[in-house]
Each structure stands twice: as structure tokens, then as C-alpha cells.
Amino acid sequence: MSKVYLALQDNEESHYIVEAVEEDNPAVTVIYQPAMIRMENEGQMVVRRETVEEKMGRDWEVQSIHVNLITLGGNVEEDDDALTLSWND
Amino acid sequence: MAVAAITDNYAGERLDRVENFHGNQVIYIGWDYHLMFCAPVAFAISPDTPFDRLLEELIPGAYSQHPEFERIDWDSVQWILNGEAFTPELDASLAAQGIDHKSILRFNTPGLGGIQGSGS
Amino acid sequence: MSPKKLSLKEKYSLLTRDLEWEYSYRDYKEIFPQEEFEGIKITDWSKWEDPFRLTMDAYWKYQAEKEKKLYAIFDAFAQNNGQLNVADARYVNAVKLFLTGVSPLEYQAYSGFAQVGRQFGGVGARVACQMQSLDELRHVQTQIHAMSHYNKFFDGLSEFNHMHDRVWYLSVPKSFFDDARSAGPFEYMVAIGFSFEYVLTNLLFVPFMSGAAYNGDMATVTFGFSAQSDEARHMTLGLEIIKFLLEQHPDNVPIVQRWINKWFWRGTRVLTLVAMMMDYMLPNRVMSWKEAFEVYFEEAGGALFKDLARYGIEMPVYAETAIAEKEHLSHQAWSIFYNYTHAAAFHTWMPNEREMDWLSEKYPNTFDRYYRARFEHWREMERAGERFYNPTLPMLCQTCQIPMGFTEMDNPTLIAYRQSVFQGERYNFCSDGCKDIFDHEPQKYVQSWLPVHQIFQGNCGGAEMEDVLAGYYRMNLGTDNLDFHGSPDEQRWNHWHNLQTAAEQMKKAS
Structure with missing residues (x-):
């Protein structure tokens, strides 16, 4: 299985997104590097709107992840409720 | 191969x-x-x-800063022209001995391995 | 009652697909004359997917938000004299190389995506290209804004655009983009959208920018990450393009594979510059080039090509060579620029003892064995007042245009030489990858504008090096070029920080 990854700018908003990703993807590895946070997971990773909203305590649109996004690896699937990264092995 | 182009028989200027x-x-x-x-x-x-102008001017001008340059034994130098072993004629012109446009002339100096033998 | 909010999918459909119309009074081929000549077969443009389903209204909204954040940081950086807080003044030379070598490529990408977007019959692809084109224009603008602050305090930045079109080492990135933009629209998309954006730009924008942050350069890291947030979308687009082409027709597979091979190799050669920026130009180091290559090419690229295997796509043909070169690339690149800093618009230097130890630790297989003795010798020459500069112009590769400083991976102290003869004329290359590219389309690469040959032909301002460097390139000689030690940049830096140069310390002691 290959790893998908998602890197975000290290800022306040991203911290909530990372918390949400950790909750929804228990096996995720989170790596803190200067000014960035890199998350890796085997095969698949999902960022769920509901979980992020719960962590932030306010409404959050999945597309607004673009504001804090640095890079990603994997096939992307995005709709109103989630952003999913995956590899087909 | 021909270039995939919007015009037929595409050719570039050399x-x-x-x-x-x-x-x-x-x-x-x-x-x-x-x-x-x-x-x-x-x-x-x-x-x-x-050819001997290479030995007298061009090569020293390019390479004499190297600490091993003074120690080169020019009689034992191995020359390679465009990938093939080559024996230069010192008095003959470049053209007369096949050193043509954009040719690569390499020389190998056996026994000299570069700075502390690092190939540098 | 408020109108029902559209779902992403509905909105995407209305604001992209629904913008298309039937062509009733002109022939399709007249409207899209470049769609077929490359041999790519498209049977159904409606299969094109944009996974982010980004529409123009959302695009403007999020881009505006990114810009506001970015400019708040630029302002704070300038107001707080951020230039004083970078790790040391040597670091700024990486910024110089970025501005002269990379930022103009963003402009080329802007222009390129606008051009190819016009050529695609599918509306989804056209909208995606339009957004990417605007992104790239934003990147070049924000980069110039960010680095204009450094231009007030450091040398070598003022003529970046003029230099990009003329200076010998800048012909490397420039010719890379010229090559892509003069290809057909599908090759351009594979070259830039996939091979460059997906497989390679991570190496420039992620570990290097993280390094910029680690060296106190908040302005650069911020424009870097802000640009990269667009790149994440570009990468996704690049991957979708590949999948779309491969699914459209089996005849597309070998064409796409050849483009991947070609543009992977072209890209790795351009990234030679980034390798040395990471290993030599960041005084505080986050990770080595080798480590970055392992994470962002071997691991990420490996996963990608495993995913594409179901279409019959394989790893780029010279991936193995590139992987072997990760042990050597930055050292060979730094050697090239150390040799020719008298002809460059930025400074180089020999790493200090601590930095050499770091290189030894990060490159246990190669640094001590092949490079350390050379560097120590150069350092000795400098101490003796005879800083080494190569007095003769270098031989360049016909394809990548880099001086022929790369070696055989099975004999790393022997320069790699490759040669082809075309229409009775010899052409020389640094690698199998570059030779293959030439051999496939010689009529294209016989046109390479090789800076050294152009100087010899008398097309670069004159016969003397000063004519070329000061006149044609517009370098301020003695200021922009030469070693960092003794440069006006160093003197100003030391003055700001009340430091003494090595020369001053010697003088005081005596």
C-alpha cells in the first residue's frame, strides 16, 4: 500500500483541521516541519467537514482548505462533505 | 524522428x-x-x-591552476577523441587529424588521481 | 424563502459544463486546429473531471483570501526590517537565484496555460487552464513583490527579468519552458501539468520553502506556500489530465509514456539548481536534497506510478539514474557555480567546517570520498589569496544547457559524455536522457541557444568577458558576482550586525 499525504501551513486554522484528520483517520502520522504540518496515511485519508466544524466550533466549507493547503499526494475526491485522498493499489 | 508539428516537414535552423x-x-x-x-x-x-598550440597555450591556460598540472608526463598522456583512442600529430592542424567542429578531446594522465586521489 | 443552496456538483456543472455551446456555423477543426497533430486521440471531452470542482466564483473568493493573508505578512516583514533577521546574508543568494531563475517561469506558465487552454475542445479543461493561468500570474506578481524588498538591501536582484533572457545558467530554466511552450497543447499539459507540477515542483516549493522559514525568511516562505496552495490544485489537475488521456484511447499510452520520460528528465536537470540551493545556500538546514528527493520523488512518485500502472504506464525511463544522482547532484552543481561565480549574478562560497561535517553526515557514501578534498583545496586557495575561478568557458549540454558537470553513476569521478551526429554535425550531451530527447526530435534541439556558443559567435555584446557580463547581461561586476567573502553584501550585513569580516579581523590582529 502507498502513502497519501496532505501538508498544511502551520497556523491556527490548520491545527483544527489536523485534529479532525487525526480523529477520522486514527492511523495517520503527523509530522511537524518548519512552518508546515505534513500528514501521511497508508492508502487513504479523509478530511470531513462535520468533524472540522466541530473542532472549530463554526461553519467550514471543504473548499476553504485551499487557503491553508501546501501540497497533497493521491487521487482527490471532493464534495460538500469531505475531501478524500486515495491510491488504487 | 520528425518533430510532431502543425506544419509539414518541420525543420529547425541549426x-x-x-x-x-x-x-x-x-x-x-x-x-x-x-x-x-x-x-x-x-x-x-x-x-x-x-595541435601543439593546444599543448602550449590552450591547455595550460585552462588547467595550470591544478597542483598536479606541473607533474603531467605528456609522453604518457592518453588522448581520446570523440570517444575513441587517439594519437595526435603535434605539427598537423586540428582539421588534418579529424578534430572537427564540436569534437571532444579528452586526456587522461595516468598516475595523477586528482586532489588527494579524489578525482578532483 | 431563500433559494436552495447549490451543491458543489450542481454548481460545477452549471458554471463550467453549462458554459459550452454547439458549434453550428464553423467546423470543429477550424475552431480547435491544434487538437490532433500530436497524435493524441480524444473521443469524449465530457469525461474530463476536476475533482476539486472549483468554479470561478469560489476561485475568486479563496484566492482573495490567500492574497490578504500573504500581503499582511509582506507588510509585517517590511515594517519589521525582516531582511535583518534572515540566518545570514549568504542565504539571500538563494532568493536571487529564485527571482532570476524561477519567477520568470511562473510568467511563462501563465502565458502557456492561457495559450493551451484556448486549444482544448473540452470546456472543463478550458476552465481549469484559465484558473491555472491566473494562478501563475499571481505567483510571478507576488514573488516580485516579496523579493523587491530584498532588492533594497542586497545586490544581484535588480535586473532579474533582463537576465533571465540572457545569462548562461538562466538559459537552463528558460529553455525548459520554451521547449514545453513550443510543443503541442497536450505535450505542454503533460510536461508542465503532470511531470513538473505533480512529480517535481514539490521539491522546490515544499522542503526549500520550509527551509526558508527555518532561515528567518517569512516573506519567501509565505509566497512559497501561498503559491504551493495553488500548486496542490495544479498537481491534481495534472494527474487528472494523465488519467483522462490514458482512458480516452490506448494509442495515447505510448505517447504519454514518452512525454513522461522526457519531461521527468528535463525536470530533474532543472532541479539541479534546487539541489544546491537546499544543500549549500540555506545556512540553517532542515533536510538534505537527498532526503527531500527520497520523500518527494521516490516515495510520492513511487506511489503515483504504482497507481498509474493499471494504464500500462511505467516509472520514467531514467528514474534509476536520477535516484543514483541524488548522492552527487548538489555537490556537482555547487562545483559548477563555484567555478563560474565570476560570471554569475549571485555569490558562492566554500562551506565552513560545520557545514562540511553536515554534508559528510548527510552524504556518507559520497561527500568525503569525492567532494571534501576538492572543497578543502579550494578553501586553501582562498586563504592563500588565490580564490579559484575557472578561467575558461564550459562545455554545455545541447538539451539541458547545463555545463557538462555530471558524472557516470558507475564511475562518479568521470564526466558523462554522450554524442550524436545529425546531418553531419556533432551534438553533445550530459546524459542518456538528454541524448534521447535530442535524438527523438533533432530538428527542434538543433535550435538550442547555447550561451557559450552564442558568445563565440559574437552575439552577446562583444569578445571580452566584460562586454558580455557587464554589457549584455547587465551584471554589476565586483558587486553582483564573485565570492560572498569580500562582497558588498557581506560588508553591509556585517555593518548592520556590528560584525567584522575575516579580513578586518586579520588587520586588527596584526
């Missing part, structure tokens, strides 16, 4: 035709295993230049 060098041709010289000089060097010189 930018480095020998005619563009005002009577000179380009030659490249490389001293093997002496990477203190990061890459082979390039000269634009007349094809009528005799």
Missing part, C-alpha cells in the same frame, strides 16, 4: 553551424579525473591550428 563562428570551429577539452574543473572547457579556434 544555430551552431560551423559557418556561424567566423572562420573558427568549436572544440571541447576535458582532463579526465580532475573535477576541480567542473566541466570540460570550450574554445573557438581555427581548424588550421596546429
